[in-house]
Amino acid sequence: DQQVKQNSPSLSVQEGRISILNCDYTNSMFDYFLWYKKYPAEGPTFLISISSIKDKNEDGRFTVFLNKSAKHLSLHIVPSQPGDSAVYFCAASGSRGSGTYKYIFGTGTRLKVLA
Amino acid sequence: GAGVSQTPSNKVTEKGKYVELRCDPISGHTALYWYRQSLGQGPEFLIYFQGTGAADDSGLPNDRFFAVRPEGSVSTLKIQRTERGDSAVYLCASSLKGGGPHNEQFFGPGTRLTVL
Numbered sequence: 402d403q404q405v406k407q408n409s410p411s412l413s414v415q416e417g418r419i420s421i422l423n424c425d426y427t428n429s430m431f432d433y434f435l436w437y438k439k440y441p442a443e444g445p446t447f448l449i450s451i452s453s454i455k456d457k458n459e460d461g462r463f464t465v466f467l468n469k470s471a472k473h474l475s476l477h478i479v480p481s482q483p484g485d486s487a488v489y490f491c492a493a494s495g496s497r498g499s500g501t502y503k504y505i506f507g508t509g510t511r512l513k514v515l516a
Numbered sequence: 517g518a519g520v521s522q523t524p525s526n527k528v529t530e531k532g533k534y535v536e537l538r539c540d541p542i543s544g545h546t547a548l549y550w551y552r553q554s555l556g557q558g559p560e561f562l563i564y565f566q567g568t569g570a571a572d573d574s575g576l577p578n579d580r581f582f583a584v585r586p587e588g589s590v591s592t593l594k595i596q597r598t599e600r601g602d603s604a605v606y607l608c609a610s611s612l613k614g615g616g617p618h619n620e621q622f623f624g625p626g627t628r629l630t631v632l
Contacts, residue, residue: 405558435620444520444607444623445559490558502611503549503572504621506558 404428405493407507415515420478422510424491427472431493435504436465436476439488448489449476481514488512518543520624522608528630529598537593537627541610548591549621550583551607559607565591566613598631605629 406425414420422436432453437445451458451465451474458465464477478485488511492504521540529535541548546567551559561575565585576582580598585591595602605628609621 407558437623442625444609444625447620447622450620492558502547502619503561503564503575504551504559505561506551508556508558 402427403508404431405491405505405507407489407491407510409510410508411511411513413513413515414481416483417480420476420481420485420512420514422476422478422489422491422512424474424476424507425472426474426493428493428495428505429472430495431505433494434465434467434474435492435494436463437490437492437506438485439490439509445490478512481512483514483516486512486514520608520610520622522606522624522627524627525625526628526630528632530632531598531600533598533631535595535598535629537595537606537629539591539593539608539610539624541589541591541608542622543589544612545610545622546588546613547611547619547621548585549609549611550591550593551609553605553607553626555604562593595629598629600631603629603631 435450436448438448439445449463467474488509490509491507523538548565550562553559563583564572567588580596583593605626607626609623611619611621
């Protein structure tokens with residue numbers, strides 16, 4: 402049972418345009434969400450996060466939106482650059498009261514930014 | 517830089533053999549995590565250490581898998597009687613302390629394990 406889902410395995414966007422990556426989750430106990438970026442042969446690199454008490458967090462070209470009622474989050478990259486081409490993983494954590502801080506990851510979306 | 521390091525980067529072994537995978541976390545990070553990533557999937561949690569103790573080992577698939585962190589720094593993931601289905605990239609991550617905002621996990625490059 403996949404608790405974190407990324408339904409788009411791939412996405413292509415023109416350089417300079419907006420990239421929107423989506424993620425859905427099923428567990429209402431998740432209280433912290435993150436996006437990681439992964440290049441081939443490297444480990445995932447932290448990109449941006451959001452706590453469940455917020456609905457938006459922005460860091461430069463990257464913005465994450467959280468819709469708790471829909472159990473949906475999205476990552477917006479604007480403007481997209483060729484160096485953004487990578488696999489993006491959505492992750493969720495339900496640390497509140499559980500004593501564990503493991504991340505549950507989605508299956509990833511491969512973003513290709515075309516020059 | 518002083519990131520998370522993992523050795524070896526690649527390990528090829530035969531079915532039934534024993535393997536050890538090593539992780540050196542970022543200095544000062546008390547929390548350490550092991551994940552496994554199979555082809556086309558996201559990382560899947562295996563075990564979480566807080567200091568020397570395993571705080572959550574609920575992701576270990578069976579008793580062939582074991583991990584230690586005896587001095588609260590370096591960790592070793594041990595797999596006995598390897599099977600072909602164990603082939604994956606094994607990722608290690610560390611964070612300053614367990615969980616929540618501003619304690620994001622930093623990942624190493626992974627060890628690619630291939631069981632023939």
